[in-house]
Amino acid sequence: MTDVTTLPPLVAALPAADGGAVDPDEVYEAFAAWAAEGGRPLYPAQDEAVIELVSGANVVLSTPTGTGKSLVAAGAHFAALAEGKRSYYTAPIKALVSEKFFQLVELFGAQNVGMVTGDSSVNADAPIVCCTAEILANLALRQGPDADVDVVVMDEFHYYGDPDRGWAWQVPLLVLERAQFLLMSATLGDVTTIADDLSRRTGRPTARVTGVSRPVPLEYEYVMTPVQETVERLLEEGKAPIYIVHFAQAAALERAQALMSARVASRERRDEIAEAIAGFRFSAGFGQTLSRLIRAGIGVHHAGMLPKYRRLVEQLAQRGLLPVICGTDTLGVGINVPIRSVLLTGLTKFDGTKMRQLSAREFHQIAGRAGRAGYDTEGDVVAEAPEHDIENARSLAKAGDDPKKKNKVKRKKAPEGFVSWGQASFERLIAAEPEPMVSRMRITHAMVLSVVARGGSAFESVRSLVFDNHEPRARQLAMARRALTIARTLINARVIEKVDGEYRLTVDIAPNFALNQPLSPFALAAFELLDPSSPTYALDMVSIVEATLDDPRAILAQQQFKERGEAVARMKQEGIEYDERMELLEEVTWPKPLDELLTAAYEAYAAEQPWVLDFALSPKAVVRDVYERAMTFGDFVRFYQLTRSEGLVLRYLSDAYRTMRQTIADEQRTPELDDLIEWLGEVVKQTDSSLVDEWEALLNGDVLLASEEHEEIAPPQPSRLTGNPRAFRVLVRNALFQRVLLAAADDVAGLAALDGAAGFGEDAWDAVLEEYYEAHDEVGTDADARSMQYLVLSEQGRTWRARQIFADPAGDKDFGFSATIDLDASDEAGEAVVRVTEIGRFDGWAEVDVD
Known part of the structure; x- marks a missing residue:
């Protein structure tokens, strides 16, 4: 990708309109002069592409990496802006959309550039909009050929052939007949069919700029x-x-x-x-x-x-x-x-x-x-x-020309299953030329609903999507059968109805309902099934939200591995035979809170809102697991051996935090749920504030602040941990309760790892737990045991004091530990710094002063 931000701002080069119109030659000359003045004169391929664009043609730009496709894209946006038109830039991943957004802000000014990714929307009415391909495809389905889209720049267009997402690159080509297209990729292969079809639909010539030599061979x-x-x-x-x-x-x-x-x-x-x-x-x-x-x-x-x-x-x-x-x-x-x-x-x-x-x-x-x-x-x-070929070649070279030595060389074999x-x-x-791209068009409930929401002849519009696309005839017929099934389901559920020969919606549907957490409407309905007075209400609300999020497969696989390991240990202890163990083990999976409740609710909801069947409900517990185990982000990563996937863990936690912020209404919140959401946001921010800070800055419309955070090598340090007392209090309670969980498991090694430096090693904890278990059968770890009736917390000054009481079955409340919490050290570390000061039976301990 050419770094166009090293060039001077482009908006200043816009030619003045003469009587409301702009001469295409002037647009081209202004852009070419701007590029030359910036030290990047147009290559012949760039020159050809920009001339075609200002002349109104579609362009398929299939040139090698390093030939400056980004500069041509800037030319397309420049020409559109000069003519008072609206242009869209699409890319396959949010990171690329975000990077392009900040580049275009540098070139055209923050007031002229917007971004929509599903997670965030900033300046969405701007004349230049950066978005994911799915956002533009959904807009095309919802608004049809009359959508306010004049120019479309589709980057990484080879995603047209992606089995799961290719439909989103095809839909705009099928629907946006008024638009001018610039399709770009270094690896397109033969695009003759796509280019000819594009010309037929848009009525514009389609220029193919391909086969260009790299400026850097x-x-x-x-x-x-x-x-x-x-x-x-x-x-x-x-x-x-x-x-x-x-x-x-x-x-x-x-x-x-x-x-x-x-x-x-x-x-x-x-x-x-x-x-x-x-x-x-x-x-x-x-x-x-x-x-x-x-x-x-x-x-x-x-x-x-x-x-x-x-x-x-x-x-x-x-x-x-x-x-x-x-x-x-x-x-x-x-x-x-x-x-x-x-x-x-x-x-x-x-x-x-x-x-x-x-x-x-x-x-x-x-x-x-x-x-x-x-x-x-x-x-x-x-x-x-x-590697084995290299080793064998070296061994043979050592043998020289001596046939006997060569015969004695033991050739290393390729590993089993190795593809050579x-x-x-x-x-x-x-x-080799890149393989021809294969059409990946599909039809879903969400697509049909978007077309019906558009108004007009929905039947003809859906029929056109099904039969006038790039698929072979057999696939089109299969899509037609699928469309009929979807239509019947939606009609039977009374989501759409036929009035005076036309289909229309009977319910209100948000414009991007199928893109930004598409199961959020189901979550809103499921929230009503919970009892706010339940001690598990806050965590159950989290579980509903988690069930609507995409599965973080690496995390779930490790959770399942851990669950199965613990299950095997229990079954061995119970004397269960091997064959029966293996059979029972197949039923053990990752934690799925509220599975039965949510599955039944989902089926009932789908009967009334069949479009949700396009999206799988998947109960899981990642946020809940972190919280219930009283872990820090680092604890969780280490516990499940996810060091190589910590970015995935953070993205999932960040998605959960944003979804909870956006989905759970004020009237559904309780103080405990508010605490939990604040805690989760602080965990994400203290781990890596870039995801949330940039999102919040964009959400607040502060593009310049977001741009600064995007460009900094050392991102701004997260805000002081103790500056958010609500979240910090939860972190402190989790750090204290982590010791309760270890005591309940009689894990003296784990306790010593936390408190050995404070003088409470394995022997000290072992003695205390031996005395405790002589008096009591177990340490409680349920929601009640986490409540404030078992915690005394003094929040005075920069050193807090706490007493955590073990929840014993008799309710004696006679064992536990005391600790101090260093707020300055916590700000420095990005997590609660707890130092245990006393452990054991409470006889004779000093009281903890409480505000």
Whole structure:
């Protein structure tokens, strides 16, 4: 992606309208002059594309990475703005939409640019709108050909062929007949059919700008040396920055750690890095590992990292400070990180079903990142041979020309299930054109409802969607049968009705009901099933919200693994035979609170609102699990061994927080539920404030503040933890109750890990718990045990004092512990800092003063 923000603001170059009209030649000349004055004169392909755009043609821009497609997109928005038209930019991922939004704000001014992603909407009525493809597709379905959309820029258009999301790239092409389109990707393949169909629908010519030579040519090399040797050679040859591509997150981190023994960065470079990250707060665990790696000049980049860490690596790379980045193929999707050399550690990947060789599209998407326009005269794409081939070649080389020695060489075999590749595979991928894209159109309840909500002849509009698309005839007929089934279901549920020959809705439906937490309407109905006086009301409200969110599969898999491990231990203790254990184990899954209640409620709701059947309800407990186990974010990540997926954990918690904020009405809130929501928001902010701070700034319309936070290498430190007393109080109560849970499990090792430094090790806790269990059978851990009747808390000054009482069956309240809470240390650490001062029976203890 060309960094267009290094050019001067573009809005100042807009030509003046003469009598309400703008001459296309003047628009082109103004844009070309602006680009030249900024030191980026248009390449021939860019020039051709911009001329076609200002002339009113559609453009399919399929040129290699590094040929400046982003500059052409800026030209499309410029021409639309000059003519008083409204333009949309779409991309597949929110991160790319957000990055483009801030770039366009720099070029056209905050008043002219808006963003809609489902999570947030800012300045949505602006003349330039950045959004995900699904947002534009939904708008097209809801408003039809007359939608206020004049120009559409669709980035990463190869997502048209995505099995799950491709429909969203096709729908605007089918419906928005008035619009002018710019379709962009480095890896489109043959688009003749799509281009011809687009011309037929829009009545505009469609120019294809393809097959252009890269301004920075690529050199390809297949090597038989281990990765570390290859990296050291590329560094010596001055071919950094190097992006080492792995197809598993664990492999990327392992490689980065292995490279610590290599001399990656000079002393001067390491000093520059240290200065750049001086104000950055690295958390414990992976954060400390990443800090060491970055200080050595080695970055790590993959989707499982916290957003602040990914952004840090991207920004350091943009400044040219990281000679090596170890990552996955996530950099193939348009994120702006300049790379000189791409080193592929393999040419195969697991696609969720099986191991297979890379497709030509995948290969070119990754390889195209090599070579920085304006910096490099060429880029390098290097592919490693399989490790066993390298070892075998070296063993044979050691044997020399002696046939006897060669015969004695024990060749290393490929691992079981290994999908091999070789130099021929590499050369085939280099020469291959991206595979033709396959249409992925579909029809759903939500799509039918959106079309009916538009008004007019809904039957003809749905029929057009079903039969006038890019699918083969057999698929169109299957879609027609599906559409008829959907229509009957909606009519039977009295969601739509036929009046005077036309279909219309009988209910009000929000414009983006199918995009932003589509099951939120169900959640609102389910909330009514709960009793606010129940001791579990707050957590049950959380469980309803969680059931409507997308499944974080990595978390659920670890929860299930843990649940099954504990179940096996219980069954062994009970003497259950192996075969029966295995059978029973199949029924053990991750926690699913309110499963029966919600499933029944969902079925009843779907009978009246069949469109919800497009979306699966999935009871789960991630937020609830963190809370009930009284864990910090770091505790949860460590407990479930989710270090490589902590970014996924944070995104899920952030989605849950936003959904609760937006979905739960004031009249449904209780003080305990408010506390829980505040606590969750603070957990997210203290872990990585970038997600919530940027969202809240945009939600409040403060684009400049959001832009500053987006650009900072060291994001602003989260607000003082103790500045939110409500959330901090919950954090304190959780930290205290964590010890109650450990005492209930008789886990003296866990207690010692928390309080050993304060003088209460295993022996001390063991003695106390032995005395407790002589008097009582168990330690209560239910909602009642968490209540304030078992906690005395003094909130005076900057050191709070607490007494946590164990909930014993007899109600004697004679055991527990006292502690102090250091507020200053808590602000520094980003979590409640609790120091236990006394443990055991309460006889003779000093009282805790309470306000």
